[in-house]
Amino acid sequence: MKAAVVRAFREPLVIEDRPDPAPGPGQVLIAVEASGLCHTDIHAAHGGYAEKMLAWADFARPVPDGVDPRDAAPLTCAGVTTYKALKVGGVRPAQLVAISGVGGLGHLAVQYAKIAGATVAAIDVTDEKLALARSLGADILVNAATEDPAEVLRAHGGAHIGLALAVNEAAFGALNAGLRRGGRLVMVAMPAGGTIKVPIFETVLGGTAVLGSIVGTRQDLDEVFRLHAAGRTRVIRETRPLESVNDSIAQVLAGDVRARIVFTF
Template sequence: MRAAVVTSFTEPLQLQDRPVPTPGPGQVLVRIETSGLCHTDIHAAHGDWPVKPSPPFVPGHEGVGIVEATGPGVTAHEVGDRVALPWLGHACGHCDHCVSGWETLCVRQQNTGYSIDGSFADYAVADANYAVRVPDGVDPLDAAPLTCAGVTTYKAVKVAHIRPAEKVAIFGIGGLGHLALQYAHLVGGEVIAVDVSDEKLGLARDLGADHTVNAATEDPVSAIEALGGADVAIVLAVIPSVFEQAFASLRRGGRLVCVGLPPEQDGPMKLPLFPTVLKGISVIGSIVGTRQDLAEVFDLHALGRTRVIAETRSLEDVNSAIDEVLEGRAPARLVFEM
């Protein structure tokens, strides 16, 4: 089978011919149909974060495909099922986080395309209990971005506890942001889309954004203050200064939801303590959603409540696709179609 492999943090991915893996106990073998390219895959390939994966490995955690074989003891899926392989590839299932509905905080978790081989390949094996069924009617091309970009931003909107008519600023309109603004709109938020690209801001308006701010041509803090300030700011960018702008745009009692993860070398975000305390600001870290969150994301899409903006690429073009994302040329999500 073909697989795009990280052999070094300083070298492009290599397209290799590997044996088709065999599912072990509790695992399924999935023939990959589509796999989205997430910025996290790029961070993984470059070793950007403090806890680094170990080359060689196969990235990809937005994989969607068909179960071709099951290992011993599998009851969650059958051959022929279409499933998604999300970031949370495995958790212990027994700790207080797992049993309380916060499996994404499990300290024993394994992550698809990071600590275990992912979906930038023709086939992948996965823990059957953490492969999420894709409902009939959800196209694999749409399901791939929903598997991470969708569930991550859906969870961010959930933990923000947005009330109808609150102003919600989305910083970064791309693979994640174009979905975040739709979820914020669904729960009744007045959505402010912030980006440096007129093209992406045009997309935001098409998807229902109430206001747009081009941070390349105007100060986003002043622009959002002129609208009354944001009740919630969800940051999907990976630049520390953007987090600081989002914080400054909040009105009293506002909530800053941190989603994007800048490379380690870019330094920390500066958090001013006096405004945080005196204005009653909440700073919330939001990690990816659970299996239940992803099931809800798929159900919403099947109901026609969300649109996925994506373009397909070939796995052979994995390195040029990474360049597109890093240079901001990707319209929203890029998806490898096997």
């Protein structure tokens, strides 16, 4: 099988021919049709992709009819991750949900928040990403390059839920500062620095909460697939061959990708 292999950390990935992996007890061999490029992949070793992979049979989920494999790739990562994060935040109709970072995760988060009946504030640093958020239903657009997101959110009464998807520590702080009394900051992205400052007085007096959320359950994924098969969500993606993996990683790190890159095999 063809694979993009990590020979050394932070070195370019190498395309190699590798033997097909052999499943052990309780495992299944999966032929990969499409695989999305996620920031977590880059954190792991600047990549790990192949035409086939092993999975535990108890946790493997079939892609249902009506869902394109090239859409399923982002849905099983960005989709289920943001869907679960909104559940963690306890989103309810008519609440204000602030989504910081409109990209591979954020463009799906906007749609799930709208499905839940929320008012959505989309925060990013480029007009192109904000225009994408608007086309997907965002109600309030905040350009963090020219506006203070916390001030804008407070002008709207403050966010009930802040979804931190931008890989930037300062964005986490701005989102936290824009919460209303009792608001919840849900941390999803993992900036390289790995630390944010949480003001004690404002957190205590405002009764706000800081929560973490990672990926989702098999039930969450089933719901994500059902919503997509029903035409409730759109996946904004660009398909590329596996050989483009190193250039694609560089573009993701530079923030030059509109939403999601999907490698096809």
